[in-house]
Amino acid sequence: MKVSVIIPVYNRASMIRRAVTSVLKQTFDAAEVIVIDDGSEDDPSSTLSDINDDRLKVIKQKNKGVSAARNLGIEKSKSKWLAFLDSDDFWLPSKLEKQVLFHISNPRILISQTDEIWKRNGSIVNPKKYHQKQQGEIFEISLARCMISPSAVVLHRSLLKEVGQFDPNLEACEDYDLWLRICANHPVGLVSEKLVVKTGGHEDQLSQKHWGMDRFRVYALEKLLQQDSLDYGKQKAVVETLMEKLEILKNGAQKRGKKADAKHYDNLFNKYIQKRLEDEIAIYET
Numbered sequence: 001m002k003v004s005v006i007i008p009v010y011n012r013a014s015m016i017r018r019a020v021t022s023v024l025k026q027t028f029d030a031a032e033v034i035v036i037d038d039g040s041e042d043d044p045s046s047t048l049s050d051i052n053d054d055r056l057k058v059i060k061q062k063n064k065g066v067s068a069a070r071n072l073g074i075e076k077s078k079s080k081w082l083a084f085l086d087s088d089d090f091w092l093p094s095k096l097e098k099q100v101l102f103h104i105s106n107p108r109i110l111i112s113q114t115d116e117i118w119k120r121n122g123s124i125v126n127p128k129k130y131h132q133k134q135q136g137e138i139f140e141i142s143l144a145r146c147m148i149s150p151s152a153v154v155l156h157r158s159l160l161k162e163v164g165q166f167d168p169n170l171e172a173c174e175d176y177d178l179w180l181r182i183c184a185n186h187p188v189g190l191v192s193e194k195l196v197v198k199t200g201g202h203e204d205q206l207s208q209k210h211w212g213m214d215r216f217r218v219y220a221l222e223k224l225l226q227q228d229s230l231d232y233g234k235q236k237a238v239v240e241t242l243m244e245k246l247e248i249l250k251n252g253a254q255k256r257g258k259k260a261d262a263k264h265y266d267n268l269f270n271k272y273i274q275k276r277l278e279d280e281i282a283i284y285e286t
Helices: 013-024 066-076 095-105 157-163 174-183 214-224 232-255 259-285
Strands: 003-009 032-038 056-061 081-084 111-120 123-125 153-156 189-200
Touching: 003 013, 003 066, 003 095, 013 032, 032 066, 056 066, 081 095, 081 157, 095 111, 095 153, 095 189, 153 157, 157 174, 174 214, 214 232, 232 259
Parallel strands: 003 032, 003 081, 032 056, 111 189
Antiparallel strands: 081 153, 111 123, 111 153
16 A cells, blocks of 8 residues: 655745654655645755655645645645645654554545644643544534544545545635545544644644634535535535534624625525525425
8 A cells, every 4th residue: 555645835944844754754654755835935845955765755836825735746646545744743653554554454444534632832732522533424523623634634546536636715724625525425534543743823824824714614615515415414414504604704794893794694694594494395395
């Protein structure tokens, strides 16, 4: 089983070496490690220039965002299995080996994740209970918030051919969007050991840069409703979550005095009230 590892980076020259080294020192050898420099200004490749390992490839592109960077890595990679690592995170030595063994033992499962350690501003923090890693059919519990971390994932390339890649139109929550498209029809495996260290608290994180992250989740949820493969139960769960998030966005816009935004979210909210009613009526008419 060969695995290609894709690491997007933007202006994190001080962090990228730790991420790359954690992959190259795995107890299971990755087939290739592809770093996509997304138009960085601090030349992260210079911090990798002395690493003598044929598996390491650095590709530069103009700044297009993390989705485009990951997608370029996917296109340039050669393995059937793919893993992702954010440039500010790193793996513990047996991460890849244990996921490979998991997939060899569970050949029908095409995506898995591991548990993880969270560090904020250099200190280990305990995730909330609702962030606890799940396995199996996790579509509905993934609607409220992202339940899968890119740095913890191994997946089969066929999933991306089926549902598409990361959406470059999303400035944030691009992982939430992709995982939902996959989880709608596929179970997720779990290696319950903490094998990834996720770091946070730095200013350049997307969650720090963008207000109202639910804006991006609403976009992703509306895309889901366009999928013919969603059954009634899943469609209903998506609509309910959409309405909850639209209510939050409307209230937030009202508090900030953004009347036009508040009206927009209120109109969308009413649209999905109507859809929910029509869907319920349709059940009795079929």
